[in-house]
Amino acid sequence: xTHSDQASSGPHDEGEIVLRPLRPxxxxxxxxxxxxxxxxxxxxxxxxxxxxSSYRLWGAALEGSLVGYAIVSxxxxxxxxxxxxxxxxxxxxxxxxxxxxxxxxxxxREGMNQILLEVRLSNKAASKLYRNQxxxxxxxxxxxxxxxxxxxxxxxxxxxxxx
Numbered sequence: 001x002t003h004s005d006q007a008s009s010g011p012h013d014e015g016e017i018v019l020r021p022l023r024p025x026x027x028x029x030x031x032x033x034x035x036x037x038x039x040x041x042x043x044x045x046x047x048x049x050x051x052x053s054s055y056r057l058w059g060a061a062l063e064g065s066l067v068g069y070a071i072v073s074x075x076x077x078x079x080x081x082x083x084x085x086x087x088x089x090x091x092x093x094x095x096x097x098x099x100x101x102x103x104x105x106x107x108x109r110e111g112m113n114q115i116l117l118e119v120r121l122s123n124k125a126a127s128k129l130y131r132n133q134x135x136x137x138x139x140x141x142x143x144x145x146x147x148x149x150x151x152x153x154x155x156x157x158x159x160x161x162x163x
Contacts, residue, residue: 015063017095019102022057022069024048029066030059033087040146042083047071050082058103060086060095068095070103072115079107081117084126096126100133108161115161118154120145127155135159 022030027047034041050057050071056079060068068086072079081103086095107115118141119126135157144154 022059070099077113079112079115115159
């Protein structure tokens with residue numbers, strides 16, 4: 001998928017965001033994006049544990065370079081978006097929206113009934129993205145995320161998928 005939601009001819013198309021399955025050999029790039037984006041990044045071990053059949057890992061490349069990723073866990077008929085991250089230099093280009101739309105399409109295609117996610121209450125940009133894509137807040141998880149001064153609540157959001 002690209003900006004126009006059309007299939008791209010390859011991962012090196014200039015100026016196009018290309019979405020594809022993430023590969024284990026791309027972990028160094030994933031970890032770099034993760035470290036630049038989060039105060040409490042996932043470890044390499046956590047990412048490695050996600051390369052299983054019950055997970056979907058998507059990468060977004062721009063001009064051949066990894067600029068974002070999404071990690072989704074499938075449990076029964078629910079998809080749980082565990083991590084969606086875009087490189088700081090690539091934010092505002094629609095990478096997050098393309099990843100979210102792609103994983104939603106794939107979850108629907110694979111028979112999932114809904115997508116669940118948690119997002120920090122302070123992450124206004126992510127919350128806005130999710131709301132704009134049809135997610136609704138269904139609850140809160142108290143003290144879910146670590147912060148330098150303690151813990152922060154998570155907003156739990158859900159998107160019901162069409163059969």
